[in-house]
Amino acid sequence: MRLLINKLFMLLICMIIYFIFFSNGYMVVRVIVVIALGALGSYFEKPIYRVSILIVFSILTLILPDLIYFAPLICYDFFKEKYRFSSLILLIPVSLSYDFLTWKAFVLILMLLGISYILKHYSTELDKLKHIYNKLMDDSRELSFSLKKKNEELLEKQ
Numbered sequence: 438m439r440l441l442i443n444k445l446f447m448l449l450i451c452m453i454i455y456f457i458f459f460s461n462g463y464m465v466v467r468v469i470v471v472i473a474l475g476a477l478g479s480y481f482e483k484p485i486y487r488v489s490i491l492i493v494f495s496i497l498t499l500i501l502p503d504l505i506y507f508a509p510l511i512c513y514d515f516f517k518e519k520y521r522f523s524s525l526i527l528l529i530p531v532s533l534s535y536d537f538l539t540w541k542a543f544v545l546i547l548m549l550l551g552i553s554y555i556l557k558h559y560s561t562e563l564d565k566l567k568h569i570y571n572k573l574m575d576d577s578r579e580l581s582f583s584l585k586k587k588n589e590e591l592l593e594k595q
Contacts, residue, residue, distance in 0.1 A: 439563065443556045444479060447510045448472065450549060455506040458542045470497070471507040478514040487514055488523045498530035502537040505530055509549035516557035 452468060461467075471494075478490050494511045498504045508527050515524035535543060 439560050440557075441479065443560055444475065444510065444513055447513055447549070447553055447556065448475065448507075450552075451507045451510050454542070454545055454549070455503070458539065459503045459506065461503065467501060467504060471504065471510065475507075475510050475514075478511065484519055484523075491515065491523060491526055495526050495530050498527070499533065502530070502534045505534045505538065505546060506542070508546060509553040512550060513553045513557055516554045 448471075451471075455468070456464070474490055474494050478487055481487055481490070491511060494504070494508075498508070508531065512524045512527060531546070538546070
């Protein structure tokens, strides 16, 4: 759940920056396409599907350079994954869109990529800690139950 909330947060920030720096009649269609790709990235768990979504997004970004504003959202799924270096595919459209973007937008996109990485890192670490905590709680309940059972057996023997 935390990952989806973080992804929604990244979507909102990317949309705000997109609407500030870019205006076009087809903005809504492009936002819907990015939302669909982001949702598919969250839905599919196999890395091959996620990499294919990244490749589709990269190709779309080469065709429509204004989609580069949503690169942090798409890259969010790849940070801290087995194939996290596949997100380097987006360096091609980012480097080619430098002429399209203002320097402020370019810096903002790079900063959002860093924020996206930090959010993903903390989310995965919190999930790991939650899993460890739940395991410890289960183990302590089992131990408590077995000790209680042994105490009852000792009391019965006396």
